Amino acid sequence: MSDLGGWLAILIGGMVVTIKLAAATSVLSIALAGLLALMSISPFRVLRVFAGLYVDVFRSIPILALAISVYYGLGASLHQLGITPFGTGVIVLTAIEGAYLAELYRGSLQAIRLAQWDAASSLGMGWASTVRHVILPQALPPAIPITLNMIIAIIKDSSLVSLIAVNEITLVANQLIAETFKPIQIYAVVALLYVALILPLAQVSRWIEAVVTRRLGLQNRPDQEKALQRLSIQAEARAG
C-alpha cells in the first residue's frame, strides 16, 4: 500500500504534465482546425487548396516520426528559439491533431444544407456574414462531441512525446518500472489515471453541448424539423 502511495505521487506528477500538454494542444488544435475548416469552405480557391494540402500532408505523417525528426533534427534551431521539449511536443501534436480535427469540422460545416447558403444569399448576406450568423450556429453543437473525441485522442497520443524527453506520465512510469520491475501494476495505475481523467470529459462535453444548444436557441430543433417536414408534405400534396 505504501508502494502504491509512492507510485501515485510520482505518477500524478507525470499526469499533471500530460494534462498541461493535452490542454495546450487541444486549444491550439481547435483554433488551427477551425481556421483550416473555414479555409476549406472559403470562396477563394487558393485557401481551399492550401487547407486540403495541409490536411493531406499532416494526416499522413506519424506523430512519432514527426516528433523525433523535429526534436532531434531541428534541435539546435529549437534551442536557439528557446523551444523546450514540452513546446516541441505541443507544436507536433497540434500540427497533426489539428489536421484530423480540421477534416471533421469541414464535414460539420458542409453538412449544413445548401439551401441555407441560398437563403442567406437571397437576404443579401456575404460569405463571412453567412458563416458567422447562419452556418456556424448550426455546425457548432454537432462539433462538440467530435471535439471531445479529439481531445481524448490528444490525451492518449501525448504519451508519444515521452520519446522527446517530455516528462509526461508514460515516461515517468517507465522510469518507475525500471526501479521496481512491476510493469503490470504500474501500467494498471497509469490506465486508471487515464480513465479518471477521460471519463469526466464525456460528462463535460454533454453539458457544454446542452448549454450551447440552449444559448443558440436550437433546443427544439427536432420538433422544428418535424414541423418543416409536415409543411413540406402538405405543400407537395397541394401541388400534386
Added chain:
Amino acid sequence: MRRSGLYAGLGVALILATASCGGSSTSSATSSIQWSLHTITPGVLTIATYGSAPPLITVGPGANDIGGLSGAWAKAFAADFGLQVHLVQTTFASTLVSVQQGKADIGAPVYYNPDRAKTYYYTYPVDNESLVVFTKKDFSYSGPSSLTGHKVGTVTGYVWTPYFQKFFGSNLQLYTAASDAKTAFMNGQIDAYLDADINYFSAPLSLSPTIALHSVAGGDFGIPVDLIANESYWIVSCKQKDLANAMNLERDKLESSGKWATILSGDGAPPGTPQNSPKLDTPAENC
C-alpha cells in the same frame, strides 16, 4: 529442441574441457555441476539490447549483429553452445524488463545494485565505468551546484536516474536511449549530459573538440559512492542461474585461451579510456 539440447550439452562439455585444461580455479569448482541449459527459444540465445554503447556493446548493422566487449563474449558463448543470436533491440529501461519477464535470455550489460539483484543474476563484469558529467568546454562546471537551473539530461532506467530526479526536478530531461540524449546534448538542447565515462570515447562525443568531461565524487547529486564507479554485467533472470554460470565459464575460457586479450585490443576502448578489465567475480546475489 533435441538438436539444440545436444549442441548445448556439447558446448558445456567443450567449455568444461577447455577450462579444466586451463587449470582455472573456477572450472574445477564448477565441473561437477549438472547442466541443464535452457533458452527461451530452443537453439536461440535471445539478447535484449539498448543500442550501441561502444566499446561496451555495439549492435548492427544487421538485425542480429552484436559486437563490442560484451558482444564478443556473447557471440563466443553462443557459438560454443550452438545457439543462434537473436537481438531484441529496445530501450535501456525495457532491457531490464525484457529479461525479468522472460522475453530475453540475457540483457545487455547494466550496473549492479541490490534491488536489481533481487531480479537478476549478474555474470562476471565486462568493464569498469564511472559516472561523469559531460558539458561543453565553455560551460563553467565547478560541481553539482553549478548545474542548478540548467537543463541536464540522462537516460531512463539508469541506477543514477532517481537521484538526478530528486536533485534536478523539472530541469532533468529523460531520454529513452543514450544516443538520443547525446544528440540533444550536441544540439545544445541540454547543458549537461550525465552518463558513464566510456561515452567519451565513442561518437558523437569523441568527435567533438568542444566537449569537457567532469568526474563525480561520492555524495555528489546525493549518489552513494558505491554507485558512482561501477561495473557492467550481463544480466540473467533469477530462474536461469545455469545460464549465468555457463556465461561465466565461457568468459573463463576466453581469458585462459588469450582470446579476451584479443577482444580487448580489437573491440576494446581506444587508448586513454579510463577503464580496466575488472576482476572476474560475481557480485552479491539476492535472487
